[in-house]
Amino acid sequence: GENVEQHPSTLSVQEGDSAVIKCTYSDSASNYFPWYKQELGKRPQLIIDIRSNVGEKKDQRIAVTLNKTAKHFSLHITETQPEDSAVYFCAAQGQYGNKLVFGAGTILRVKS
Amino acid sequence: DTGVSQDPRHKITKRGQNVTFRCDPISEHNRLYWYRQTLGQGPEFLTYFQNEAQLEKSRLLSDRFSAERPKGSFSTLEIQRTEQGDSAMYLCASSGGQEDIQYFGAGTRLSVL
Numbered sequence: 169g170e171n172v173e174q175h176p177s178t179l180s181v182q183e184g185d186s187a188v189i190k191c192t193y194s195d196s197a198s199n200y201f202p203w204y205k206q207e208l209g210k211r212p213q214l215i216i217d218i219r220s221n222v223g224e225k226k227d228q229r230i231a232v233t234l235n236k237t238a239k240h241f242s243l244h245i246t247e248t249q250p251e252d253s254a255v256y257f258c259a260a261q262g263q264y265g266n267k268l269v270f271g272a273g274t275i276l277r278v279k280s
Numbered sequence: 281d282t283g284v285s286q287d288p289r290h291k292i293t294k295r296g297q298n299v300t301f302r303c304d305p306i307s308e309h310n311r312l313y314w315y316r317q318t319l320g321q322g323p324e325f326l327t328y329f330q331n332e333a334q335l336e337k338s339r340l341l342s343d344r345f346s347a348e349r350p351k352g353s354f355s356t357l358e359i360q361r362t363e364q365g366d367s368a369m370y371l372c373a374s375s376g377g378q379e380d381i382q383y384f385g386a387g388t389r390l391s392v393l
Contacts, residue, residue, distance in 0.1 A: 174322075202381070211284075211384045212323065212371070257322045266311060266375070267336060268382060270322030 170195040172260050174271025181248050183280045191258035191271050192240040200261040201234060201241045202268070207254045215256075216243070248278045282306060284374050284385035292391045293362055300358045301388045305374030312355050313382060314347055316340065317369040323384075326370075329355060362392045 171194040181187050193201075199220040204212035218225045218232045218241065225232050229248075234241040245252055255275050259268040285304045293299050305312050310331050315323035326345070328336045331352040341347075344362075349355040359366055369389050373382040 172322075204384075211386045214381060214383070217381065259322070266328055266330075266380070267313065267325040267338075268315075268323070269325065273320070273322050 170198060170260055170262055170269040172258060172269050172271045174258050174274055176274060177272065178275045178277070180277045180279060183248060183250060183278055185248055187243075187245045187248050187252070187276055187278075189243045189256055189258070189274045189276075190240060191242070191260075192238075193260040193269075194239070195260070195262055196236075196239060197263040198260040199263050201232070202259050202261075203232060203243050204257045204259065204270075205254045206257065206273075212257060245276075248276075250278050250280050252276060253278045284372055284383055286370075286372050286385040286388050288388055289386065290389050290391075292393065294393050295362060295364060297362055298358065298360045299362060299390065300356055301370055301372075301390075303355045303357070303372030303374075303385060305353070305355070305372070306376070306383060307353075309374035309376035309383075310352065311375045311380070312349055313373040313375075314355070314357050315371040315373065317371055317387070318367075323371055326357075359390075362390075364392050366390060367392045 174191045202217035206212045231244040255273045258271045312329045314326040317323045329349040344360045369387040371387045372385045375382045
């Protein structure tokens, strides 16, 4: 079955710097890759997603890139702010299944 | 609130007791998912419904776990004879339409003493 690995497990950046989180997946048939942000005690919230027919997607300070050949995708946050501090999860969804397979998460700390 | 709602938010039970959780999806969504999340980990898939049909179950879902979605709207997840290892956050998500994005509820945190 699908396996998703996520790195790093923790990331500390200075306010205003960029943050990059990387994920790799194992099933080449996976075609949908969402990113969720989860603050302490709250629900995971979708922040951006990408489908396998595009290589990059951007929404204000957040961007996601996908390399299907290498089977990896990355989240880029520019001009980080303290409110970006949270746990970020990547996930992959297979072509024939609806379940999401999640990475283990990245704790992002933005220091002001 | 038009999002996914879960009840209760917290449940404390003694080992061996049965517990039941409820999930109300976003009203127009026909797909409903249950995930389990333990501390420091990402959500793990448990089971998935399309309308009232349970279409997929994870091997994580032992015989003590059962889920239903009788009318294709709300869903319940029951755990029988709870064990300490069942302590976790149980998340529900729903999706629908062409984009089929999964939206999560706030979860039910289960503590088995």
